Amino acid sequence: MVRVALDAMGSDHAPATEVEGVVRALGELPPTFGVTLVGQAAVVEAELAKYPNLDRSRVHVADAPEVITMADKPLDAVRKKRKSSIVVGLGLQSAGKAQAFVSAGNTGAMLAASTILLGLHPGVDRATVGTLLPTAEGPVLLLDAGTNLDCSARELLGFAYLGSVYVRDILDRPSPTVGLLNVGEEEGKGNAIVKEAHLLLKTAPGINYVGNVEGRDILSGHPSRGRLDVVVCDGFVGNVVLKFYESVLGLVRLLASREGLWDRPETRRAFRMLDYSQYGGAPLLGVKGTSIICHGSSNAHAIMHALRVAVQSIDRDVSSHIGRELANREAAQA
Amino acid sequence: MVRVALDAMGSDHAPATEVEGVVRALGELPPTFGVTLVGQAAVVEAELAKYPNLDRSRVHVADAPEVITMADKPLDAVRKKRKSSIVVGLGLQSAGKAQAFVSAGNTGAMLAASTILLGLHPGVDRATVGTLLPTAEGPVLLLDAGTNLDCSARELLGFAYLGSVYVRDILDRPSPTVGLLNVGEEEGKGNAIVKEAHLLLKTAPGINYVGNVEGRDILSGHPSRGRLDVVVCDGFVGNVVLKFYESVLGLVRLLASREGLWDRPETRRAFRMLDYSQYGGAPLLGVKGTSIICHGSSNAHAIMHALRVAVQSIDRDVSSHIGRELANREAAQA
Numbered sequence: 001m002v003r004v005a006l007d008a009m010g011s012d013h014a015p016a017t018e019v020e021g022v023v024r025a026l027g028e029l030p031p032t033f034g035v036t037l038v039g040q041a042a043v044v045e046a047e048l049a050k051y052p053n054l055d056r057s058r059v060h061v062a063d064a065p066e067v068i069t070m071a072d073k074p075l076d077a078v079r080k081k082r083k084s085s086i087v088v089g090l091g092l093q094s095a096g097k098a099q100a101f102v103s104a105g106n107t108g109a110m111l112a113a114s115t116i117l118l119g120l121h122p123g124v125d126r127a128t129v130g131t132l133l134p135t136a137e138g139p140v141l142l143l144d145a146g147t148n149l150d151c152s153a154r155e156l157l158g159f160a161y162l163g164s165v166y167v168r169d170i171l172d173r174p175s176p177t178v179g180l181l182n183v184g185e186e187e188g189k190g191n192a193i194v195k196e197a198h199l200l201l202k203t204a205p206g207i208n209y210v211g212n213v214e215g216r217d218i219l220s221g222h223p224s225r226g227r228l229d230v231v232v233c234d235g236f237v238g239n240v241v242l243k244f245y246e247s248v249l250g251l252v253r254l255l256a257s258r259e260g261l262w263d264r265p266e267t268r269r270a271f272r273m274l275d276y277s278q279y280g281g282a283p284l285l286g287v288k289g290t291s292i293i294c295h296g297s298s299n300a301h302a303i304m305h306a307l308r309v310a311v312q313s314i315d316r317d318v319s320s321h322i323g324r325e326l327a328n329r330e331a332a333q334a
Numbered sequence: 335m336v337r338v339a340l341d342a343m344g345s346d347h348a349p350a351t352e353v354e355g356v357v358r359a360l361g362e363l364p365p366t367f368g369v370t371l372v373g374q375a376a377v378v379e380a381e382l383a384k385y386p387n388l389d390r391s392r393v394h395v396a397d398a399p400e401v402i403t404m405a406d407k408p409l410d411a412v413r414k415k416r417k418s419s420i421v422v423g424l425g426l427q428s429a430g431k432a433q434a435f436v437s438a439g440n441t442g443a444m445l446a447a448s449t450i451l452l453g454l455h456p457g458v459d460r461a462t463v464g465t466l467l468p469t470a471e472g473p474v475l476l477l478d479a480g481t482n483l484d485c486s487a488r489e490l491l492g493f494a495y496l497g498s499v500y501v502r503d504i505l506d507r508p509s510p511t512v513g514l515l516n517v518g519e520e521e522g523k524g525n526a527i528v529k530e531a532h533l534l535l536k537t538a539p540g541i542n543y544v545g546n547v548e549g550r551d552i553l554s555g556h557p558s559r560g561r562l563d564v565v566v567c568d569g570f571v572g573n574v575v576l577k578f579y580e581s582v583l584g585l586v587r588l589l590a591s592r593e594g595l596w597d598r599p600e601t602r603r604a605f606r607m608l609d610y611s612q613y614g615g616a617p618l619l620g621v622k623g624t625s626i627i628c629h630g631s632s633n634a635h636a637i638m639h640a641l642r643v644a645v646q647s648i649d650r651d652v653s654s655h656i657g658r659e660l661a662n663r664e665a666a667q668a
Contacts, residue, residue: 136588149525183573191483215577219585239517243549254470259604270593
């Protein structure tokens, strides 16, 4: 049995979106998958009652009377709201009652609570959120995608290790290429931190580093090395790129509509790849366990997809592999 | 007569691209427009000889035997290569023999040389490159687009003033909205510099500030204020976003081709807006004069467009308006 705890109170339309996502996931994921909805029990049960045919042996509810809002300060909220869905949900994982936690709630609180309650693997300075961006040649992992706004060069190097393990495990790419997001490909480009990160990455054992990459290379691939697997940047840049990309489908739809093209099934099929609800669920990498972050604006499809990402991460044992990778690296440096 | 000096040695395929751009511009722009090609005179003349019907009363050549390459360190190059096309071309403007300078060469050298040879308007801390990004509702000016990688809050505020004047003059938008690119719209989001810039912008006289904006708002518009006119960010983020966007057309073309849609004229028409060669020519704002920067990979169409931007900037008197705007601001603060 694989049991995933899901924050029932996280999204903009919680708990309806979360419950609908669970209903879909039960149909899509293997019968060994079960979920524990974490939130205000009466509210969650009332929502579940709308689906009388639900297999309740697979769907549990854990009560969490408090709610962390988007306006709460992350660390404060985690310390003070001990009965919130995020703290209770991650607590289930620490206690061995769930193997993963998924939330569309306050991202900063998820980062803080996951770091405190699950702990970091030795050798990890900071956990990081990675996001898969769709490209014509398959997804590329961008990290950090918005949790760590200021990063040191050493932290950027750490992201390269975390991202490489995730892509190897989840996308089955044995030797992932890593690019450092920069303003030019030449040596010596960039601000002080990025220049230092480039030097660290160049000599880092176990990283298939292709060098500095530019904004265009994320979608188009590196001029000589082709598709990138992992693109490393600080969370400010990553978040801007991610959200910018999320708006491209809207532009494409609008431009196609103006020529009467959007109603045609082949047009929608062509650009379906850009639909971000397919990619719900960004892993928080570096924590001892599995913590998956969703957009506050997630729909049921995105929640379902995030639950799938959680199950994949458990099945492929991503967290253990990260622990081993970093232990090997520390040993090599000692 | 409007005379624009053009670096003949700047682009990847110089001087052929530049000369072809000039030929096109002579046909497109008013007969009062003339150009001075600045570069190795023999090479430029040989290229011009391919167009025997050219009206040479409108096309002059100024000899500049030295070339600043992309590998040169900007400030060194400007100081040492006094006979380079960038230094000679900007010198024509200082001497009143041209009213603008356009170059697809080394951007850092253009920034350094323009700052030194033309000077900055009083009240400008640093000149900035602005780039117009196409959106479905018209272009939005993103600045800085890659020249100033690290910016102080005060510099970001300065970009808001420079961008507002440019958009007012060139796009005829009387009260341009300004957004600060950030990771969230709420007060208190962002790194330390962006937080401080938000506070400065909120109280800045003469700026129509709409607040923090996210990556998605660049293309989609602000959730309540609609289309943005000016988006302010540091040059690292701006450069990544700009280049990322430049690669979107390639992705759209590839996805449309897979469904056999790209061969249809209505598809190409729908997405023509994304063709970046239409938008060649980014203004360097804050200098006393007109300095226009092009991509090294510019084609003749982009060069032609950059020459048009130069002529517009002269006609609308952007530089004087920037000087006046900043003088008013200084006076208001005194």
